[in-house]
Amino acid sequence: MASTGGPAAPRDPDWEGVRLHVVTGKGGTGKTTLAAALALALAAEGRRTLLIEVEGRQGIAELFGISALPYEERKIAGVTPAQLGLPGRAPGEVHALAIDTELALLEYLEMFYKLGRAGKALQKVGFVDFATTVAPGVRDVLLTGKACEAARRKGPDGRPLYDAVVMDAPPTGRITRFLNVNAEVAGLARIGPIHSQAQAVMRVLKAPETAVHFVTLLEEMPVQETVDGIAELREAKLPVGGVLVNMVRPPVLDAAAVAAVDGDHREEVALALAEAGLGGRARKPETVRAHIEPLLGPLLEQAREHSERVELERSQRADLQQLRLPTYELPLLGEGVDLGGLYRLAAELKRQGAA
Incomplete structure (x- = not known):
């Protein structure tokens, strides 16, 4: 592929x-x-x-x-x-x-039946639309x-x-x-x-x-x-x-990250965010945690959604490969x-x- x-x-x-x-x-x-x-x-x-x-x-x-x-x-x-x-x-x-479609049919009628102006007359009375509707x-x-x-x-x-x-x-x-x-x-x-x-x-x-x-x-x-x-x-x-x-x-996310999403990783994610400096300038652990806590839920939810999407795509690729x-x-x-x-x-x- x-x-x-x-x-x-x-x-x-x-x-x-x-x-x-x-x-x-x-x-x-x-x-x-x-x-x-x-x-x-x-x-x-x-x-x-x-x-x-x-x-x-x-x-x-x-x-x-x-x-x-x-x-x-x-x-x-x-x-x-x-x-x-x-x-x-x-x-x-x-x-x-x-x-x-109408012009194509008129072209066809002219090509095979040489209708010329008669074909245009058929278009005016609705024959072309009728023909392509009853005979798709x-x-x-x-x-x-x-x-x-x-x-x-x-x-x-x-x-x-x-x-x-x-x-x-x-x-x-x-x-x-x-x-x-x-x-x-x-x-x-x-x-x-x-x-x-x-x-x-x-x-x-x-x-x-x-x-x-x-x-x-x-x-x-x-x-x-x-x-x-x-x-x-x-x-x-x-x-x-x-x-x-x-x-x-x-x-x-790489394969390892996708595989790890299902577990409870709040503490690991919180630590990673703190090390990345998302706790602001606060030095006390409880203050850093207060800054980070509101981010944990949405981040983990997005990771789960992405993991589900990756798994879905993987299964669909497998179905296509069978073709x-x-x-x-x-x-x-x-x-x-x-x-x-x-x-x-x-x-x-x-x-x-x-x-």
Whole structure:
């Protein structure tokens, strides 16, 4: 398991050859943040990545401090090797796209049925909203299809337009159904363009060029959802990627201190505080004790809480290790995640071999 130790040379990437990175995770784990950081890391060394949002929350725009993304691909960030602590001078680029379901369906209707203005008329009478509501599988075909098309699109020189595509996907509880679009539309269309599109999407999603990464925290519910989600993906024969453990806190107490917390150590702590000078200038033991006594309870309670947290994290790490997947740990950014924080997380992902 990778850790958040001090600076070190980046490892060779674990996902060489993967072009479509799907990022999922339980709500509140920082899924969008790490999808953005992964896109930045993948753009290092002169590469070009596309970051796709499918949930309509404009979370990418908020993270990068830009205006709401339209339904078109646009550059949102540059990445120099120096920003990620790498040698070299070739800058990379991150482009972004927020997929609008209605516009994606109109694009689809034009592509396969050449509806043109008729498609716009369908939008005005509410057909598009009706279609994606009564047939949610069609909506998912449109969303995943756009990402798959971008991953395989060629530029004028015949080379892939993007070196990697990162999809900020729906949460863990919905990810298998979202990606397993072929099964979702089977009952709606057994032949025709929708069926063909779903099959084309599934060929990309099940190919070695795709990996589904899970974002989690070292807490019971997110870890359990991760374990369950990975089991569902494996059952559906969809490609499982790595586990991104977010918001990892640095240890405050060493193992010996954690193990000693359960005992009654008031006298030892009081003596240590006195030796550290927290009794003020008083010389009489009873006066020193009077200064220190109010501190003992809160300090010991915090130590117990930290000990419980360390034990919980230890057990959750053990559960994640049972998955036998590449695992990366990202630090808790106490000041919050701004653009600088995103680059810091990207550098950590790069260092640990996630990109």
